[in-house]
Amino acid sequence: MSTTHDLVSALKAELKAAGVTYADLAVQLGMSESSIKRIFAKADMQLSRVDDVLRALKLDFADLARRIADEQPASRELTLEQEKAVVADRKLLLMAISCLSLWTFEQIVGTYTLSEADCVRYLVALDRLGIIELRPLNRYRLKVAKGFRWRPNGPVMHYFRQHVVHDYFSGGFDDEGELLMLVHGEVSPSEASALVERLQRVGSDFAQQHLADQKLQPAQRRAYTLVVGMRSWLFAAFRDLRRHPDPQDR
Template identity: 30%
Template structure:
């Protein structure tokens, strides 16, 4: 991770991982500039620097934290948002403690609010989607805080106290809740299959394991693209321009026993 206390991002001795982190950070920053209509020339003018200096800064990926803060302030982006997005692209999902999963399993509203927060929705948007009043929402947020998942801050802000993204135990305490959520959502997609905003497809075919693996790898890449594009959109678009979407897919050997089994 990049230490914000360090005066300069580029240090004399950095590992390959540090180089990659700095590369991804500046890549995201350049995308943010483009999305907000900033050229190097315009940025240079607002920073009282030459265009050549700005180009060199982005080419060398070498700037003091004060410069990085200044650039982010000019384009209306916080450094925290930039770094959080960078971290989401490189972290491996981790499980929550089983005791925390058990607590979440007792209250589906609490679990859903956590899902929405993990999906990078702000507190105001979560309240709108959940259709609950502010007092009730903050009861749930306090519960998440007591579980050590978030820390509430002033101004309807919060920070996560656990690494993101989160991985759920499919055979754990949340198993039935997760199955129910996805089962109901698949039915919802089937019911709205003719709506152009929904996409649903199903197929059963004979194929080799190697071909099946190829398709499964493609599905994993779609999930990665889904995560990447959604994070980009939340960084570059206004909240009112975004719609909350869910992605569900499954593929594996077809078992008639599973299909015919009672609920």
């Protein structure tokens, strides 16, 4: 979708929200209603005309641009280059995870031994990578979907397997709100796919609840990490005992 199309669509939405009809706008701009309809139908508007509409709406262009940016579809997966850049610096990775968890600048500085200057520098780096949009006063907007996934065989998951898996699974999983399940079984491939879809919905539910609970005070929230996995696999210690090795086990 072109930028002009986005701009005109946003103006339409603002007109509707303000209860301003094309007829009302035509009167304010000294134009015919048919001309206004034609301009919006073609989604082709000169900047001078955009300014006229904004004045009629008593809206600033910067506010409109920000609203357009907020409505852009978020990426559900980072590029290989983005992930490589993130894992190349553990402090940048920490900052990225903090942003994905929607932590404020003040929370990050208050929790970790990063200076304010370092935090700003890493926020700028994430902005340049296209992961966030940095805004005034060290605020930001995520440019990735909250429920996005790291690339299955990408740099971040490689880092996770090397440095995080043992640390994560070494816990007891016996505290409030914690659970560890290991379930074995045989099902059809189609049913396995259906189960994967349901597990993806659980991940999405977790992400949505995280967003909903942002209205709570930090003291009322607790950080959790949900890990969901399902694969056709045989434990390495048992593979040499199998009469007919399955290629999928390798």
